[in-house]
Amino acid sequence: DAGVTQSPTHLIKTRGQQVTLRCSPISGHKSVSWYQQVLGQGPQFIFQYYEKEERGRGNFPDRFSARQFPNYSSELNVNALLLGDSALYLCASSLRYSRDNIAEQYFGPGTRLTVT
Amino acid sequence: LAKTTQPISMDSYEGQEVNITCSHNNIATNDYITWYQQFPSQGPRFIIQGYKTKVTNEVASLFIPADRKSSTLSLPRVSLSDTAVYYCLVGSSSTGGFKTIFGAGTRLFVKA
Structure with a gap:
């Protein structure tokens, strides 16, 4: 079975531009989460979606938005890019959703975004 | 939100x-503790998860004392x-919904 896939693999954008990152979860997984990982740091939680609804949001500005489609794939959008948005963006899917505990998450390889 | 502290390297x-x-220290009553492993240029990989006491699987063991701190x-x-x-992760719920907090991670270097 295919794992979590993300596209594109790498992306270079200019400050002020907008970017859309895509994620396809493992077949049967209904929950998708997005993380930002700056070089040398741990992943920072951005969003979680389950059954097409936002279930959690991290401490990121409104320039960051996401959505989940009926097939459970997801897009992360970032507007008005800043140099500080340069990072590895990780998508993770999980089979179930729980308000309190953490279902085992399966991470994709990430999209490396460079903002110049 | 429960935050985690780990040694920088080992x-x-x-x-x-x-x-x-x-x-x-600030783990919530319903929070689980999860550990992930990450290699360069790859996404994290689940290792083990537990709530209290001891959990063991084919690759690792997780020990959690009674106070869970x-x-x-x-x-x-x-x-x-x-x-x-290696990242220690604590799931946290809040009024705003589901959130997860990764620590800074511990860089383990194994020598021959």
């Missing part, structure tokens, strides 16, 4: 047991391929 030799401790990941007989960053 060194070990092949065949040794490695124990990595994570502090999470810390946890210890134990890797038996490490090999060179275990060189990676």
Whole structure:
């Protein structure tokens, strides 16, 4: 079975531009989460979606938005890019959703975004 | 939100047991503790998860004391391929919904 896939693999954008990152979860997984990982740091939680609804949001500005489609794939959008948005963006899917505990998450390889 | 604190780095030799401790003093009652492994240029990979006491699977053990303010990941007989960053993760719920907090991670370097 295919794992979590993300596209594109790498992306270079200019400050002020907008970017859309895509994620396809493992077949049967209904929950998708997005993380930002700056070089040398741990992943920072951005969003979680389950059954097409936002279930959690991290401490990121409104320039960051996401959505989940009926097939459970997801897009992360970032507007008005800043140099500080340069990072590895990780998508993770999980089979179930729980308000309190953490279902085992399966991470994709990430999209490396460079903002110049 | 429960935050985690881990040692920045650790060194070990092949065949040794490695124990990595994570502090999470503000862990909530319903939070679980999860550990992930990450290699360069890859997404994190799930290792083990627990709520209290001890959990063991085919690759690791997780020890959680009664107060749950810390946890210890134990890797038996490490090999060179275990060189990676290990993250302690505590799930946290809030009025705003689901959130997860990764720590800064522990860089484990296994030497021959």
